Amino acid sequence: MAIELKLLSRSYCHLCHDMEVALAPIAAEFAATVLVIDVDAYPELEARYDELVPVLLHGEVELCHYFLDAPKVREYLTKIR
Incomplete structure (x- = not known):
């Protein structure tokens, strides 16, 4: 089962960009896709x-x-895997 995470974001939000960057290795670790909205x-x-x-x-x-x-x-990702 593929894992899809949604990151609710804004283009001008530095916290949003920081979370997206920090999330990338975790997403890769769990083969999850991240949909930025x-x-x-x-x-x-x-x-x-x-x-x-x-x-x-x-x-x-x-x-x-x-x-x-x-x-x-x-x-959480470990539990749903």
């Missing part, structure tokens, strides 16, 4: 996650926001 392009996402961006999701499960919680993400 600009929340400003989707009013419903912007309304829900506006001040929390960046947000890392697997489906509807929020794994972390603001900063990558690498241990939590690794533990």
